[in-house]
Amino acid sequence: MFSLNEQKAIELGEAGEKAIREQNEYDALQNIEYLREFGEELINAGLESDLKRTVISLRNIGNIAIQKKLESVAATSVQVLRTLAEPSLEKNFSNALWSFSRALQEIGKGAAQFRFKEPASNAVEALELIGMGAIEKKMEVVTLWTTLALEEIGYISGKQELEDLVSAAKAAREGIITASEAGKFITREQIEIYPQLIAQTVSEFAELQNLQPAGYKGRPNEEFTEEEFFGEEAEEGESEEEEPAESSGKEE
Numbered sequence: 001m002f003s004l005n006e007q008k009a010i011e012l013g014e015a016g017e018k019a020i021r022e023q024n025e026y027d028a029l030q031n032i033e034y035l036r037e038f039g040e041e042l043i044n045a046g047l048e049s050d051l052k053r054t055v056i057s058l059r060n061i062g063n064i065a066i067q068k069k070l071e072s073v074a075a076t077s078v079q080v081l082r083t084l085a086e087p088s089l090e091k092n093f094s095n096a097l098w099s100f101s102r103a104l105q106e107i108g109k110g111a112a113q114f115r116f117k118e119p120a121s122n123a124v125e126a127l128e129l130i131g132m133g134a135i136e137k138k139m140e141v142v143t144l145w146t147t148l149a150l151e152e153i154g155y156i157s158g159k160q161e162l163e164d165l166v167s168a169a170k171a172a173r174e175g176i177i178t179a180s181e182a183g184k185f186i187t188r189e190q191i192e193i194y195p196q197l198i199a200q201t202v203s204e205f206a207e208l209q210n211l212q213p214a215g216y217k218g219r220p221n222e223e224f225t226e227e228e229f230f231g232e233e234a235e236e237g238e239s240e241e242e243e244p245a246e247s248s249g250k251e252e
Contacts, residue, residue, distance in 0.1 A: 006053040009054040009057045010053065016031035016060075020070055028061065029073060032073070032076050036080045039051060039084040048095060048096045051093065052095065052099045055081065058077050062074045066110045066114055074110075075116075078104065078107055081104055082125070085126060089133035097142045098141055098145060105145075105148075105153070107123055108127070111123065112157045121165060124168050130146050135176065135179050138185065144190070147173050147176055150169045153165070154173070
């Protein structure tokens with residue numbers, strides 16, 4: 001059962017989605033702004049679990065905006081995700097930041113697929129910011145996931161011949177890896193093997209095929225639809241830090 005805060009985030013998200021379907025860009029942007037204000041309230045109150053539902057609503061708005069070719073709405077959704085991710089790093093919200101990373105991953109991949117450069121580029125920048133912050137805060141899962149997300153966006157950008165975006169994604173990923181090794185945190189070898197471990201794990205479970213990393217053996221899912229997975233995540237416990245074993249196995 002959803003909390004009152006989660007219900008509010010759902011309603012704001014659904015209102016934004018409805019506006020996009022009606023090609024009402026003004027109302028869509030207005031609901032994104034409401035979600036930004038609401039997200040800031042939740043961060044200030046320390047309500048990480050409720051914040052994750054707000055992230056999902058912003059992700060859904062961004063995805064539908066891409067599908068309906070409202071590039072500016074998708075770009076704004078990404079910018080708000082970045083805006084909320086920064087104070088979440090300060091609060092050490094590792095679970096919420098994993099949600100941020102996955103939301104930016106999905107919107108960024110969709111934008112690259114549709115050749116929408118602004119939201120895709122914004123997603124790369126936001127993922128780099130989260131990845132660098134996660135190293136400083138010693139958030140292992142978040143660090144690993146941001147590098148995976150950047151690699152996937154770069155892969156799809158290459159398919160679409162968006163060379164500037166490919167270069168930006170590669171540079172951001174390399175910057176995170178370099179910083180991680182310099183901080184004696186996660187090694188390059190661990191980062192390189194991470195998406196392969198996920199690919200091997202999800203290949204054994206039909207219900208998780210939509211989590212197959214793009215660019216790895218099997219049938220990559222470039223749209224990265226994960227509605228059911230996000231719904232399960234919203235109900236998870238609020239552990240202070242995820243364990244690496246969870247990320248390469250059970251969770252993904």
